[in-house]
Amino acid sequence: SQQGEEDPQALSIQEGENATMNCSYKTSIxxxxxxxxxxxxxxxxxxxxxxxxxEKHSGRLRVTLDTSKKSSSLLITASRxxxxxxxxxxxxxxxxxxxxRGTSLIVHP
Amino acid sequence: xxxxxxxxxxxxxTRGQQVTLRCSSQSGHNTVSWYQQALGQGPQxxxxxxxxxxxxxxxxxxxxxxxxxxxxxxxLNVNALELDDSALYLCASRFSAGATEAFxxxxxxxxxx
Numbered sequence: 001s002q003q004g005e006e007d008p009q010a011l012s013i014q015e016g017e018n019a020t021m022n023c024s025y026k027t028s029i030x031x032x033x034x035x036x037x038x039x040x041x042x043x044x045x046x047x048x049x050x051x052x053x054x055e056k057h058s059g060r061l062r063v064t065l066d067t068s069k070k071s072s073s074l075l076i077t078a079s080r081x082x083x084x085x086x087x088x089x090x091x092x093x094x095x096x097x098x099x100x101r102g103t104s105l106i107v108h109p
Numbered sequence: 110x111x112x113x114x115x116x117x118x119x120x121x122x123t124r125g126q127q128v129t130l131r132c133s134s135q136s137g138h139n140t141v142s143w144y145q146q147a148l149g150q151g152p153q154x155x156x157x158x159x160x161x162x163x164x165x166x167x168x169x170x171x172x173x174x175x176x177x178x179x180x181x182x183x184x185l186n187v188n189a190l191e192l193d194d195s196a197l198y199l200c201a202s203r204f205s206a207g208a209t210e211a212f213x214x215x216x217x218x219x220x221x222x
Binding site for chain 2: 031033035040041042043044045048088097098099100101102
């Protein structure tokens with residue numbers, strides 16, 4: 001299994017703005033997953049995108065996947081203070097998610 | 110709520126001691142993974158159990174061991190605790206080894222002094 005690496009490490013925005021975070025990985029994947037972690041808590045599954053998909057939406061979340069560049073992005077539109085959390089991408093090819101350091105998102109009210 | 114519970118929530122141990130952390134998975138989830146998350150880092154995969162057998166392991170020494178029981182509960186045991194073992198320990202269960210979505214517990218915060 002391999003790690004995803006998220007970028008940027010930290011992101012600070014105002015409520016209502018969009019937040020974009022990126023993930024890069026090194027080898028082929030079957031799917032890529034995004035998780036959210038509130039401070040010191042467990043991870044919550046947000047969305048999964050399969051290797052044959054290029055874009056996926058779920059509510060205010062939009063995920064893209066570019067397998068040629070081995071990268072994915074997570075867009076949160078119209079952010080809210082409650083979106084403040086760390087976001088991780090995980091490669092699911094081996095069905096054992098492994099994670100990078102995450103992007104720490106702070107949304108100011 | 111994910112239906113995965115961990116106990117205890119916080120724990121302080123002394124270097125050299127042994128510790129057992131517990132996880133109760135969702136009913137029917139036969140796969141459980143354990144992760145270590147140091148402060149400011151992402152979760153690092155320790156090992157995975159499928160139907161009570163270890164079927165995957167990360168880069169952790171043998172003093173990290175586990176058990177999975179038929180009642181969907183599991184344990185992580187750490188012997189000879191070191192200061193660097195201080196971290197948040199997370200368990201995550203899945204419906205099967207091939208399932209893509211993992212359900213995480215809230216974690217156990219272990220401090221080794």
